[in-house]
Amino acid sequence: MSTTNGKVLNRYHVIFLAQSIMVGTGILSLPQKLSSMGYAQTFMPLLFGLLATLTAFAMVWLCSKFPNDDLFRMNEKLLGKWVGRLINFLIIIQFIVFSAGIISNYMHLIQSTALQEQTITLPVLCFLLLLIYIVSGGIKSIARFSVMTFFITIWIIYFTRWAIEKGDPSHFFPLFNFTSKEFFEAIKQGYFSILGYELILFYFPFIIDQKKAFRHSLIGIWISIFLCFITTAISVMYYSEWQLKRVEFSVLNLFKAGEFTFIERIDIIGITLWVFLILSSVTAYVWCAKRGVDTLFTKKKKQNYPLYVITIIIFVIIRMPFSREFQEKLFLASNYVGYLIVIWPVFLIIIYTLRKKQVQV
Amino acid sequence: MRKKRLCIISFFVLVLLVGCSRKELKVPLEDVGMVDSMAFDYIDENQMKLTVAIPQYSPEAKKNTQIFSITTDLVSSGIVEIEKQSDKKIVFNQLRVVLVNEDFARKGDIRKIIQHLYRNAEVGNKVLIAVVKDNAEAILKADYPDKPSINFYLNNLLEPSINTAFNPNTNIHDFMYTITNPVFDTVLPFIEKRGEKLEVNGVAVFKGNRMHELIKPEEALVIQALSGRKNLAPLHLDLNAGHGEEKLMIDLIESTVKKVSNKNIESPKLTIFLKIKGTLSEYKGERESQLITTESISELEKDVNKQLEKNIGEFLERLNNMEVDPAGLSEEFRMYYYGEWTTEKTRDLIRKLDIKLHVETSIISTGTLK
Numbered sequence: 079m080s081t082t083n084g085k086v087l088n089r090y091h092v093i094f095l096a097q098s099i100m101v102g103t104g105i106l107s108l109p110q111k112l113s114s115m116g117y118a119q120t121f122m123p124l125l126f127g128l129l130a131t132l133t134a135f136a137m138v139w140l141c142s143k144f145p146n147d148d149l150f151r152m153n154e155k156l157l158g159k160w161v162g163r164l165i166n167f168l169i170i171i172q173f174i175v176f177s178a179g180i181i182s183n184y185m186h187l188i189q190s191t192a193l194q195e196q197t198i199t200l201p202v203l204c205f206l207l208l209l210i211y212i213v214s215g216g217i218k219s220i221a222r223f224s225v226m227t228f229f230i231t232i233w234i235i236y237f238t239r240w241a242i243e244k245g246d247p248s249h250f251f252p253l254f255n256f257t258s259k260e261f262f263e264a265i266k267q268g269y270f271s272i273l274g275y276e277l278i279l280f281y282f283p284f285i286i287d288q289k290k291a292f293r294h295s296l297i298g299i300w301i302s303i304f305l306c307f308i309t310t311a312i313s314v315m316y317y318s319e320w321q322l323k324r325v326e327f328s329v330l331n332l333f334k335a336g337e338f339t340f341i342e343r344i345d346i347i348g349i350t351l352w353v354f355l356i357l358s359s360v361t362a363y364v365w366c367a368k369r370g371v372d373t374l375f376t377k378k379k380k381q382n383y384p385l386y387v388i389t390i391i392i393f394v395i396i397r398m399p400f401s402r403e404f405q406e407k408l409f410l411a412s413n414y415v416g417y418l419i420v421i422w423p424v425f426l427i428i429i430y431t432l433r434k435k436q437v438q439v
Numbered sequence: 440m441r442k443k444r445l446c447i448i449s450f451f452v453l454v455l456l457v458g459c460s461r462k463e464l465k466v467p468l469e470d471v472g473m474v475d476s477m478a479f480d481y482i483d484e485n486q487m488k489l490t491v492a493i494p495q496y497s498p499e500a501k502k503n504t505q506i507f508s509i510t511t512d513l514v515s516s517g518i519v520e521i522e523k524q525s526d527k528k529i530v531f532n533q534l535r536v537v538l539v540n541e542d543f544a545r546k547g548d549i550r551k552i553i554q555h556l557y558r559n560a561e562v563g564n565k566v567l568i569a570v571v572k573d574n575a576e577a578i579l580k581a582d583y584p585d586k587p588s589i590n591f592y593l594n595n596l597l598e599p600s601i602n603t604a605f606n607p608n609t610n611i612h613d614f615m616y617t618i619t620n621p622v623f624d625t626v627l628p629f630i631e632k633r634g635e636k637l638e639v640n641g642v643a644v645f646k647g648n649r650m651h652e653l654i655k656p657e658e659a660l661v662i663q664a665l666s667g668r669k670n671l672a673p674l675h676l677d678l679n680a681g682h683g684e685e686k687l688m689i690d691l692i693e694s695t696v697k698k699v700s701n702k703n704i705e706s707p708k709l710t711i712f713l714k715i716k717g718t719l720s721e722y723k724g725e726r727e728s729q730l731i732t733t734e735s736i737s738e739l740e741k742d743v744n745k746q747l748e749k750n751i752g753e754f755l756e757r758l759n760n761m762e763v764d765p766a767g768l769s770e771e772f773r774m775y776y777y778g779e780w781t782t783e784k785t786r787d788l789i790r791k792l793d794i795k796l797h798v799e800t801s802i803i804s805t806g807t808l809k
Contacts, residue, residue: 190560191560246770248770248771248774252777255778316616317616318615318617318619318620331612334612335612337565342533342563343532343563345560
């Protein structure tokens with residue numbers, strides 16, 4: 079908490095924090111995650127957007143009842159000291175594993191496409207150093223970084239031009255051609271791609287204009303949803319159903335459709351730029367984890383060492399000597415726990431209404 | 440003070456630790472052999488002959504292309520074998536052309552090898568695929584004295600150009616897209632070697648994963664027109680409509696196609712509206728002196744329409760009897776079908792398909808001479 083004691087986030091920060099945290103590695107493999115629905119997946123991101131709007135409303139409503147507390151303190155206040163602390167501890171672990179999952183996913187991508195002859199230890203180290211640098215600047219530096227990320231990366235949409243030219247819009251039809259089983263499978267696999275907006279539970283106390291926070295984060299959320307929608311729509315136009323299912327990072331293959339005479343692998347540009355998106359979402363998660371550690375052990379506040387510990391844990395998780403299978407399972411589990419955190423505020427709201435009198439702030 | 444000490448210590452640690460680093464394993468650029476063309480020849484079910492062509496940049500070498508040939512069962516183990524013969528490390532970043540001989544396309548598993556390349560992230564999307572008559576290895580190994588090298592020649596030959604617009608220019612994505620999409624049957628350009636020249640003289644139509652039929656360029660042009668390509672190759676027509684034998688050539692400027700289906704897969708009916716615009720570039724026949732008024736030209740247009748409708752209709756009839764759908768006509772029915780669409784449905788539908796054709800030609804000009 080070196081520089082961020084007061085309220086520091088203006089409306090642009092709120093918009094782009096919500097937006098940039100959501101676009102992590104998720105969007106890269108979104109069409110593949112939704113592929114159980116085949117061509118009918120096009121409009122799924124819009125449905126996700128509705129779900130996100132509803133859950134974000136619950137979050138902001140809860141936060142507005144505790145304008146100066148983040149979720150860690152709310153847990154303690156609402157659930158009692160010990161249960162609250164236990165939950166907080168689990169949340170911290172969740173965030174650490176989740177960040178490790180995002181980084182590991184990205185490094186796996188780099189390994190399989192860009193740097194095939196190298197181990198990923200060095201890239202991971204460089205990445206984590208940058209991460210420490212940004213996080214130690216506090217939430218404001220993360221927010222500024224998010225704004226920058228958006229404008230640095232948004233233009234790569236241009237590279238999907240050739241895929242649109244080649245694609246066949248008739249793939250959108252027939253609309254709603256799926257069974258309920260395929261639909262739930264797609265929600266289960268795909269919703270994780272748009273996780274990230276739930277972090278408003280943690281940076282809400284730092285927002286200057288808290289009354290409009292909901293509107294601002296909604297703008298951010300729908301920018302991301304729109305990007306996801308573009309991604310799935312173009313993928314559906316460009317691929318066959320078989321390809322949707324099998325091509326792991328379909329967005330990168332969309333870039334490959336590019337036809338410049340002077341550059342062969344546009345996807346490499348895409349991957350390397352993607353590091354900004356990964357950084358902006360991971361830094362936010364790590365910052366939240368660090369806040370959590372600060373609230374759990376409140377003795378010495380102004381120190382940075384929890385951050386270093388967290389970073390080391392992340393490094394160990396990514397490079398841990400466990401099998402790839404165990405890692406995959408761990409990250410998958412943390413994705414599902416991510417869903418829990420999205421629903422958690424609803425649970426807290428119920429408790430809040432029940433114990434309203436006891437917990438007046 | 441502490442910081443100063445830290446700096447000094449880390450400086451020494453860095454300097455001393457350099458000795459522990461391993462030797463750089465990366466291959467320098469001049470030792471990388473970038474494969475430009477690959478060729479696959481069928482031997483039997485398990486074996487194939489793999490040939491790769493790598494440009495040779497060294498001025499001391501007599502030939503400007505290195506060719507390696509090996510008999511193998513897997514693509515990657517073949518590459519490992521080739522690396523044993525080669526002085527360079529084989530990479531696929533610059534792969535441009537994959538040739539497959541006709542036997543392989545008819546009997547072998549071409550999908551498997553292309554899928555192998557598609558999986559490889561090194562391989563770009565510009566890889567063009569073609570089927571070759573007889574022997575693909577011989578095409579790479581032959582001499583083309585008036586061409587810079589086989590790699591450039593093949594690549595330029597297969598790339599889109601207006602006079603070979605019947606050529607589907609199938610690249611690696613198109614191939615995977617059409618072969619995995621139940622509403623399409625893959626088409627690949629067909630190359631034949633004639634003396635010192637190569638010639639794209641047809642298009643190979645696939646049925647499922649195997650090559651099924653070789654069709655002529657004029658017919659392949661129809662496939663391109665029906666699948667919505669805007670710029671087409673010049674159209675050559677023989678007319679016989681009450682004015683004796685007539686021959687004409689139309690340079691196509693633009694073509695648009697609209698397909699309307701009756702959405703019924705039990706008794707499928709498809710109406711195709713094809714509009715083509717073009718210039719009459721050459722004419723030989725009875726009406727030559729009359730073709731100066733707009734009336735006579737519009738009459739000619741009508742004859743052309745009739746002739747085209749007949750030609751295209753016969754060709755589509757033939758495709759329907761073969762149960763192949765290279766133009767993706769069944770997509771017009773899949774768009775309205777709820778449930779999973781399968782290849783069997785396409786075959787079934789194409790067999791029953793009843794096609795009505797409306798061709799509308801407009802000849803915009805006949806040149807500047809009256």
